[in-house]
Amino acid sequence: MPAVIGLGVWAGPLQATVAAKAPDRTPEQVLALVAQSRVDALSGTIEQTSDLGLPQLPKTGLGATAGAASWVDMLTAPHTARVYLDGPTRMRVQVLDQLAERDLVRSGPDLWTYNSSDNTVTHVTMPARGFKKTLPSALPARVESPDQLARQFLSAVGPTTRVSEGPQSRMAGRAAYHLILSPRTTDTLIGSVDIAVDAATGLPLGVTVLARGQEKPALQVQFTQLSLAAPAADVFRFVPPAGAHVQQLTLPQRPVAHPDAKLPNARLPDAKLPGVRLPGHMIQGETHRVPVTVAGTGWDAVIEAAAGTVSQQMLDNPAVAAMMHPVTGGRALSTSVFTVFVATDGRLFAGAVPLERLQAAAAAR
Amino acid sequence: MLAALAAIPVLIAVVVRLSAHVPPGRGPVFLDRITQNGMFVAATAMVVAIPLFLPLTVGVVAGDTVAGEAGMGTLRYLLVAPAGRIRLLVVKYLGAVVFCVAATLVIVLAGSAIGALLFPVGPVTLLSGDTVGAGQAEWRLVLVAAYVTVSLAGFAAVGLFISTLTDAPVGAMAATVVLAIASQVLDSLPQLAWLHPWLFSHYWFDFADLLRQPVTWDSFGANAVLQAGYLAVFGALAYGRFASKDVLS
Numbered sequence: 001m002p003a004v005i006g007l008g009v010w011a012g013p014l015q016a017t018v019a020a021k022a023p024d025r026t027p028e029q030v031l032a033l034v035a036q037s038r039v040d041a042l043s044g045t046i047e048q049t050s051d052l053g054l055p056q057l058p059k060t061g062l063g064a065t066a067g068a069a070s071w072v073d074m075l076t077a078p079h080t081a082r083v084y085l086d087g088p089t090r091m092r093v094q095v096l097d098q099l100a101e102r103d104l105v106r107s108g109p110d111l112w113t114y115n116s117s118d119n120t121v122t123h124v125t126m127p128a129r130g131f132k133k134t135l136p137s138a139l140p141a142r143v144e145s146p147d148q149l150a151r152q153f154l155s156a157v158g159p160t161t162r163v164s165e166g167p168q169s170r171m172a173g174r175a176a177y178h179l180i181l182s183p184r185t186t187d188t189l190i191g192s193v194d195i196a197v198d199a200a201t202g203l204p205l206g207v208t209v210l211a212r213g214q215e216k217p218a219l220q221v222q223f224t225q226l227s228l229a230a231p232a233a234d235v236f237r238f239v240p241p242a243g244a245h246v247q248q249l250t251l252p253q254r255p256v257a258h259p260d261a262k263l264p265n266a267r268l269p270d271a272k273l274p275g276v277r278l279p280g281h282m283i284q285g286e287t288h289r290v291p292v293t294v295a296g297t298g299w300d301a302v303i304e305a306a307a308g309t310v311s312q313q314m315l316d317n318p319a320v321a322a323m324m325h326p327v328t329g330g331r332a333l334s335t336s337v338f339t340v341f342v343a344t345d346g347r348l349f350a351g352a353v354p355l356e357r358l359q360a361a362a363a364a365r
Numbered sequence: 366m367l368a369a370l371a372a373i374p375v376l377i378a379v380v381v382r383l384s385a386h387v388p389p390g391r392g393p394v395f396l397d398r399i400t401q402n403g404m405f406v407a408a409t410a411m412v413v414a415i416p417l418f419l420p421l422t423v424g425v426v427a428g429d430t431v432a433g434e435a436g437m438g439t440l441r442y443l444l445v446a447p448a449g450r451i452r453l454l455v456v457k458y459l460g461a462v463v464f465c466v467a468a469t470l471v472i473v474l475a476g477s478a479i480g481a482l483l484f485p486v487g488p489v490t491l492l493s494g495d496t497v498g499a500g501q502a503e504w505r506l507v508l509v510a511a512y513v514t515v516s517l518a519g520f521a522a523v524g525l526f527i528s529t530l531t532d533a534p535v536g537a538m539a540a541t542v543v544l545a546i547a548s549q550v551l552d553s554l555p556q557l558a559w560l561h562p563w564l565f566s567h568y569w570f571d572f573a574d575l576l577r578q579p580v581t582w583d584s585f586g587a588n589a590v591l592q593a594g595y596l597a598v599f600g601a602l603a604y605g606r607f608a609s610k611d612v613l614s
Contacts, residue, residue, distance in 0.1 A: 045583075077555070082581075094493060096581070099394045099412065099573045101492040114494035119397065121494070235579070241490035243401040 022175040022199030027165045030177045030197055034154060037202030041086045043235075044172065044226035046145060049078040050219045052335035054323055083145060084231040092235055093145075105238040112238045121240045124249045146221050150195045150204030153181060160184050160298030166194065171206050172223040175199040188212070188299035188352045189337050196222065211336035218337045295361060300353050302361045307346030315342060329359055366422045367471050373418060374410035374476030378403070382483045403480025404489050404502050408576070410476045411469075411509060415516075415569050419468060420545035423517050426464045427524025428538030430457040431607065435532040441612050450608050454525070458600070461521040462514075469510040469517075477503060495578040505575055512572040516588055519565045519595030520545060526603040529610065565595050 025033065054076050084092040095102040103114040111124040157163060166178035176196040183190055189212055196206040206222025240246050291306040314320060315331075324331040330343040332355050341349045341358035349358040381399045393412045398405040431454070434440040443453060480486065489502035497505075524541040531537050548566040551557055561567050568591060571584035 094577070096574070096577070098570055099492075101494075101577060103494050105494075112494075116492045116494065117394070119490075238494060239496065241494055241496050242488070243398070244490070244494075 022168060022177065025165075025177060027163045027179060030165065030179055030202075031154065031157075031163070033177075033202035034150070034179075034197055034204060035202075037198075039085075039201050039203045039228065040088075041230035042203075042226060042228050043084045043231040044082070044223045046081045046083055046221060047078065047224050048081070048219075048221045049217070050076065051216050052076065052218055052337060054335055084235045086230050086233075086236065090236045092231075103238075105236060107236040107238065110238075112240070114238070114241075114244070119241075119244045121244045121246045122249055123240070123246060146196075146206045146223060147204050149207045149221055150197075153193050153195060153207065154179075156298075157181060158298065168199070169196065171196045171198075172226040174205065174226065176205050183299035185298065185300050186212075187354075187357065189339070189354060190299060190352050198226075201228065209337055214336055218335075300351065300357070302349055302351040302353060302358060304361065305348040305350075310342075310348050312346075327355065327359070329362060332358070366425065367467060370414065370418060370422060370468050371471050371475040373414050374406050374472060375479050377409055377413065378406045378476075378479040378483050381406075398490070399480070399484060401485070402489055403482075403484030403486045404477065404499065404506070406480035406484070407473045407476025407506050408509070410472050411513065411572070412570075414472055415513065415572075416549060417546075419513065419517060420520065420566075421542055422468055423461070423465055423521055424524055424541035424545060425538045427461045427521040428528050428541040429534045430461055430525050431528040432531050432534040432537040433528075435612070436534045444612055451604060454529075454600075454603060454607055458522065458525050458603075461525065462518055465514045465517040465521060466510075469513045470507075473506045473510045477506065491578045492573060492576045493578040497578070505580075508575045509572045512575060512585060512588065513569075515585075515592055516565075516569050516572070519592035519599075522596040522599040522603070523565065526599040526606065529603050529607040562591075565591065567591070 080096045082092075082094040082096065089106065089108050091104075091106045093104045097117070100117040101114075102116070103112070105112045105114070106126070109126050111126050113122045114120070160183060162182045162184055164180045164182070166180050169176055169178065175198075177199055179195040179197060181193040181195065183192075191210040191212040191214065194206075194208040194210070195204055196208075197203070198205050205226065206220070208217045208222075209219040211218040291309060293304050295302045295304065315324070320333075324333050324342070326332075327341070330341055332342070333340040334355055338350065338352045339355050339358055341355060341362065343349070343362045347362060349361055351358060377396075378399065381396070393409055395405045395409040395412065399409060431440070434443060444450065486499055488496045488498050490496050491505075520541075523544060524537070527540050527544075528534070528537040545566065548564045549569075552561055552564050552566055568584055568588035571588065574581040574584045
């Protein structure tokens, strides 16, 4: 009798998979599908895991991760987030931590963030135009949505990238195409990027980054649950809780002139390295004058930031210092998919390339 | 033992009442909220009790189930009655589960009572920043008690199995409690991530998912499945051991 039940359980999902197989499409057609996709409302759960070869700090049950170490935690520990979206102006992201939660709620012009571990609220009134770029970076420590991440990768597709297609699969209960982007150059640490695309809507459902020569994903962000129905309206209603510390933030009135300085999240390691961008608070001084230059294009580009761009305080943070190791000419942070090199004179180099390339770039100038 | 568990929220509430303002982000979570809202006493007490006090008391009860009777020399008299060994084992396990229910409810109820006595009670801020009324909050605390009870059910089955291995109740209690601690230590080591979903303590702190808005039931389900697995495996082991055991005392 148990054997029969077991067979029934196994047969169920298999039949569903066979029945729901989507029509075959070429990689170009899938790219077009993504470009045309219009998903206005959704609610879903996103899971992010990373295996960048960095040490992960042990967590105890009672202690909360201290603020400065939180972005280190973002790079090393797995995270779960719930996302709610309804139209262009209403969204909510909940990063589910153990015994804590970080929230971002946007409803019309009001943008709220809430951190349950220190009971703080920030409120920003968004300008009518130009808010879209600044939106995700307002979350204290972000979980990148598969959609944004996938679009960043796809927007970087050019002559340096070979696009192919993998076998269909099911993700978050939906049939998905797999686009596989592989760099044509061998100078980068990234082996390939797998983007899962919902067959019905063209919405990117998941992104998996594989490091060169590694079997386990270096970075994986994907929906584990997804519903395209509009979430209940009260999900987007946020009133600062009684007793919370509310901080009012103001954005600069005029949009910044320089296209590379989408404040407050200055694009340090650039768009070819999504998900590993350094948060805005690491950048000191005037954000619209960040002296960042990019050498090269495509997968093996090297970003250089002048001395003083990244605050010394941030680099001396114990959590950061523990991951940096001394190398010839400075200190370096090496992971399986990107490298950061801080020269002794304070200049910072980063890219999805081996350390030697960064050292060579530093020596060349 | 229930009185000792009830003392945890009372102690927390009295200390917070007598001491100065607690800065946020220090000590166990929710501690800084207590002065604003007494409902948080129960939640704080639960956070404090889960790693040690609850496993300790449940370990004592579960470890005592069979070994305690054997140690006192009463086990063979129980088996003389025409009740059967399975039935004895099931009843003993159910007794341990009833203690789990009582233990978690005592923490929630004592915490709510002392909180209402010493602090103002009002709408409660959930982890998501949303605010719910006091009645809804109390309901969520009862759900938390249910969650923690389920969390301890698998652990109680482990204790029952250990209890059938020995005639010395103290040994069974100690071994059970040590297992709870060891499981939590292993769960905190990221290098053993592959093992974590199999540890019975892995979902213990995910009761916080019931304090989010909207509530996530995923962890409740995952926890229930895991604990049912522990109950099946260690219940079967306990039966296999106890059914064939020579009861000499």
